[in-house]
Every structure is written in structure tokens, then in C-alpha cells.
Amino acid sequence: xxxxxxxxxxxxxxxxxxxxxxxxxxxxxxxxxxxxxxxxxxxxxxxxxxxxxxxxxxxxxxxxxxxxxxxxxxxxxxxxxxxxxxxxxxxxxxxxxxxxxxxxxxxxxxxxxxxxxxxxxxxxxxxxxxxxxxxxxxxxxxxxxxxxxxxxxxxxxxxxxxxxxxxxxxxxxxxxxxxxxxxxxxxxxxxxxxxxxxxxxxxxxxxxxxxxxxxxxxxxxxxxxxxxxxxxxxxxxxxxxxxxxxxxxxxxxxxxxxxxxxxxxxxxxxxxxxxxxxxxxxxxxxxxxxxxxxxxxxxxxxxxxxxxxxxxxxxxxxxxxxxxxxxxxxxxxxxxxxxxxxxxxxxxxxxxxxxxxxxxxxxxxxxxxxxxxxxxxxxxxxxxxxxxxxxxxxxxxxxxxxxxxxxxxxxxxxxxxxxxxxxxxxxxxxxxxxxxxxxxxxxxxxxxxxxxxxx
Numbered sequence: 001x002x003x004x005x006x007x008x009x010x011x012x013x014x015x016x017x018x019x020x021x022x023x024x025x026x027x028x029x030x031x032x033x034x035x036x037x038x039x040x041x042x043x044x045x046x047x048x049x050x051x052x053x054x055x056x057x058x059x060x061x062x063x064x065x066x067x068x069x070x071x072x073x074x075x076x077x078x079x080x081x082x083x084x085x086x087x088x089x090x091x092x093x094x095x096x097x098x099x100x101x102x103x104x105x106x107x108x109x110x111x112x113x114x115x116x117x118x119x120x121x122x123x124x125x126x127x128x129x130x131x132x133x134x135x136x137x138x139x140x141x142x143x144x145x146x147x148x149x150x151x152x153x154x155x156x157x158x159x160x161x162x163x164x165x166x167x168x169x170x171x172x173x174x175x176x177x178x179x180x181x182x183x184x185x186x187x188x189x190x191x192x193x194x195x196x197x198x199x200x201x202x203x204x205x206x207x208x209x210x211x212x213x214x215x216x217x218x219x220x221x222x223x224x225x226x227x228x229x230x231x232x233x234x235x236x237x238x239x240x241x242x243x244x245x246x247x248x249x250x251x252x253x254x255x256x257x258x259x260x261x262x263x264x265x266x267x268x269x270x271x272x273x274x275x276x277x278x279x280x281x282x283x284x285x286x287x288x289x290x291x292x293x294x295x296x297x298x299x300x301x302x303x304x305x306x307x308x309x310x311x312x313x314x315x316x317x318x319x320x321x322x323x324x325x326x327x328x329x330x331x332x333x334x335x336x337x338x339x340x341x342x343x344x345x346x347x348x349x350x351x352x353x354x355x356x357x358x359x360x361x362x363x364x365x366x367x368x369x370x371x372x373x374x375x376x377x378x379x380x381x382x383x384x385x386x387x388x389x390x391x392x393x394x395x396x397x398x399x400x401x402x403x404x405x406x407x408x409x410x411x412x413x414x415x416x417x418x419x420x421x422x423x424x425x426x427x428x429x430x431x432x433x434x435x436x437x438x439x440x441x442x443x444x445x446x447x448x449x450x451x452x453x454x455x
Contacts, residue, residue: 006042006307010314014088014275020271031037033081036318040080043315050366051312055319058371062326071449082115082321085189085271086370090140090313091306092278096180096255097139097146098302099282100248102294106150108244109136113154124151124158124326129213132170133206137178138252140413146173146420151229162225162426164420165430168405169213175401176209177202183369183400185271189394190377191389195263195270196433198393205398205445210440216434226421247289255281304321324374333379341385348450351385352443356399357435360439363379363403364412364428373400390454391446398442406435 013035020028042055044052066076100106129153136258138145144167151163175181179195184202188195255277262273307314327333344350360371373396382389396399404410408424413431418425 003085004304005168006039006311007304010087010091010307010310011303013039013081014084014091014240015279017084017088018272018275018279020269026074029081029091029289032084033078035398036087037077039307039314041197042317043311043318046311048312050415051316051368054367055315058319058323062323065326065330068321071326071329077205079322079325080318082325083317083370083374084184084321085269085275085318086186086321086392087314088275089180089271090310090317091303092275093140094139094142094302095178095278095299098298099250099286099295102128102286102291102298103251103289104244104409105186105251106146108151110150110154110247112245113150124155125163127151127155127313128163129166129170129210133210134168136171136174138180138255138401140147140181141171141415144168144412144415145419151364154229155230157227159222160228161222161420161422162220164416164422165220165427166213166217166371167419168412168416168427168431172211172270172401173206173209174405175205176397179270179449180274183373183397185269185274186370186373187377187393187396188269189271189304190373191382191393192315193389195391196259197390199399201390201394201449202397205442208441208445209401209438211439212434216437219433220430222422226233245336251285316370320368320371320374323371324378327375328378329341332383333381336379337378337381337384340380346386348387349443349447352395352446353439355395356402356439356442359396359399360403360406363407366407366409367402369403372403391453394449395446398446402435402442403416405431405438 013032016028016032016035040055044055047055062079063076066079075324104223128147132143132152135147139146144220147167147170148164151158177181177199178184179199184195184198185199188194196255196321258277259270259273260278263270266273282295282299282316283292288293340351340354342356359369359372359376365370377392377396381391385392404412406428407413408428412425413427416422417427420427
């Protein structure tokens with residue numbers, strides 16, 4: 001029961017934050033920041049030892065910085081609500097998927113895959129990648145188990161570990177450009193960018209990333225592979241409707257159009273736009289197709305159980321915002337920038353490599369990318385390196401994406417390990433060659449982008 005109340009409280013904090021975006025008020029900021037602080041205390045109790053240690057270390061360090069720079073109590077309190085917009089994405093984005101499930105769209109997609117395999121040669125890995133890239137753009141990490149379930153019940157046979165690793169790499173595609181992802185939202189806030197300024201570059205890099213996935217596909221091998229086979233009888237028992245698939249297409253197209261159009265029209269960032277759409281769009285859609293009651297019940301279940309599922313992310317995001325604000329008031333940014341410039345000698349490719357490798361290394365040893373990117377974004381300004389803000393945003397997107405492909409602590413690799421029934425460390429070793437090749441390719445692409453933007 002306590003977890004249910006905490007889930008509802010998390011939701012209310014996000015709603016209050018969204019109201020304050022349109023009606024700025026110190027009272028509202030005090031309320032949602034205080035709630036965020038209480039949620040952090042509750043999350044600390046549920047975290048594992050390693051994450052709790054990192055969070056406590058950052059809280060102590062941030063508090064020392066606030067005291068050293070004589071920051072008022074109210075300003076320090078407000079810093080706990082600094083990343084509530086990111087928390088809103090984690091809490092609200094899954095509502096898009098709740099509607100898709102309640103409307104029968106996912107079942108229709110599974111039906112289409114089964115019919116396709118009856119008439120054409122099966123390509124489970126290619127389709128798995130495409131589905132993860134497509135659905136992950138909306139559903140975030142939840143797309144991996146969902147696509148795995150759809151694939152495992154639709155394809156006649158496939159190699160389980162190869163399929164899981166393909167889904168993991170497909171998830172990386174989304175992280176480079178999707179406005180519904182936390183990492184994209186964070187860099188937009190850090191450098192005060194619109195999605196249009198980075199989305200096109202990010203998608204282009206994602207296309208090149210997909211080519212790399214195809215190049216490395218033949219080299220995916222596991223010594224103890226598990227072969228999955230589905231008998232034809234179980235696969236023939238499926239839903240025969242086709243209209244929901246058209247509904248899914250319209251649902252996605254209209255959502256993408258509204259996201260871009262609203263950001264252009266309203267003076268708010270993409271995070272706020274996406275969060276507001278997550279609150280209203282699925283509800284309106286469910287009313288229009290007659291599934292409002294089922295959707296509301298499923299949505300309430302999601303919200304009430306959200307803290308139980310996301311307590312780790314809640315604690316990390318709130319702490320990252322607190323520490324980022326403290327770091328921004330210190331001289332650490334100038335010292336770090338001077339050190340990076342001294343090592344790189346101002347050479348852009350070296351600068352790119354240093355920053356991306358630093359993020360990858362810190363993620364590899366267990367530091368959450370939200371904390372890393374928040375710290376770097378708060379400390380390093382584009383002006384210090386003589387580069388455009390959009391370039392820094394794209395650079396951090398690439399760094400975050402690669403860190404999730406190489407860190408045994410990342411949510412995507414842990415999810416992949418669960419689906420593949422493989423140890424996270426083994427997945428990291430299998431993915432290392434791909435990730436470091438992508439690092440070199442991304443460095444070259446980013447160098448070209450910087451040259452184009454500087455002209």
C-alpha cells in the first residue's frame with residue numbers, strides 16, 4: 001500500500017511541475033521540490049548498496065558546495081526538483097504503450113508478423129531490430145521485453161541470444177534522436193536547444209549506426225546458444241483483425257506530428273510537450289475508439305506501481321539534479337574545461353574522444369549516465385571549447401548511447417541479460433568490438449558536423 005501511495009505522489013509531483021511551467025510560482029516550485037526530496041528519501045531505502053553509496057556521496061558533495069558558496073535554503077531545496085521534468089518522462093511515457101496494449105494494437109502487430117512469415121522467408125533478427133527501433137522510440141526500455149515477447153511468439157525459430165543482442169543494439173538507435181527519451185530531453189535542457197536543432201543530426205547518426213549493426217551482425221556468435229522453436233499449432237492461434245494495425249499507424253503519425261507542432265507553437269521545451277501529450281493524448285484516443293474505461297484502469301495501475309518499478313531511477317534523477325545545480329555554482333567547470341583543452345590541444349576529434357571515452361568509462365564502473373551527463377552539462381559550456389551548443393548536445397547523446405552498450409550496469413544490458421539468459425559481463429564482451437568501432441565512426445561524423453556548423 002505504501003508503494004502505491006508513493007507512486008501516486010510521484011505522479012502528482014510531475015503534474016504540479018507541469019502546471020508551474022505555464023504558471024510559474026515559488027509556492028508550486030516549493031511543493032514539487034519538497035515532494036521530490038521526500039521521494040528521494042524513500043528511494044534511498046530501496047536502492048542497492050552500490051547505488052545508495054553513489055547517491056549519498058553526491059548528496060554530501062552537493063551539500064558541501066552549497067554551504068561553501070552560501071546558497072540559501074530555498075535555492076538548495078529547489079535543486080531537488082531540478083530534474084522532475086526527466087522523471088516525468090519515465091513516469092508518463094509508458095502511458096503511450098498502455099493505450100497501444102488496451103487498443104489491441106500490439107496484438108495486431110503480432111498477427112501481422114505471423115502472417116508475413118507464412119508468405120515470406122523469416123528474418124527474425126532484422127524485424128526484431130526494426131521493431132525495437134520503431135517501438136523503442138516511444139516506449140523506451142519497455143520496448144525490449146515487449147518486442148522479445150512479440151517475436152518469441154511470432155517467429156517459427158530463432159537463436160535466442162543473437163536475437164536479444166540485436167534488440168539491445170536496436171535500443172541504441174532510439175537513444176540518438178527520439179524526443180521521447182530521457183537522454184535527448186536532458187541535453188535539450190542543458191544547452192537550451194530545441195529538438196529540431198539536434199533531431200536531424202541524431203537521426204542521421206542513427207542511420208549510420210544501423211549500418212554498423214548490419215556489418216557486425218554476421219559476427220554475433222555465442223558458445224552456448226539457445227535455439228527457440230515454436231510449433232505451428234500454437235502460432236496459428238492468433239487474432240484475425242487487421243484494422244487495429246492501421247489505427248496504430250495513425251496513432252504514431254499523429255503523435256509525432258503533434259509533438260513537433262506543439263514545440264514550435266508553444267514556448268516550452270520538448271520534455272514538457274511530450275509529458276503533456278502523455279497525459280492527454282492516450283486518454284483522448286481511448287475515448288475516440290471506445291476503450292476509455294480499460295485504459296483508465298490500466299493507466300491507474302501503471303501510476304500506482306510506478307515507484308515500485310522506478311525507485312532506483314527516481315533516486316538517481318533527483319540526486320543528479322541536486323548535484324548538477326551545486327556543481328554549476330563552483331569553479332569545477334572551468335578547471336575541467338581547461339584540463340580537457342590542455343589534453344586535446346583544442347583538436348576537435350581528440351576533444352570528442354576524450355569526452356565520449358570518459359562517459360563510457362564512468363558508466364562502465366557503475367556511475368549512472370544521468371549523473372555523468374548532468375555533471376558535464378552543468379560544468380562544460382560550448383563557449384569554453386568554441387563549439388555550437390547543438391554540437392555539444394549531439395556529442396553527449398553519442399556518449400550516452402555508447403555507454404549503455406558497454407556498461408554492465410546499464411538498464412538496457414541488464415534487460416538484455418535477462419532476456420538472453422546470459423551474464424551482463426559476457427554481453428559487454430560480445431558488444432565491445434561493436435561499441436568501440438561505433439566510437440571511431442561517431443568521432444568522424446561529429447568532426448564533420450562541427451565543421452559544417454562552424455561555417
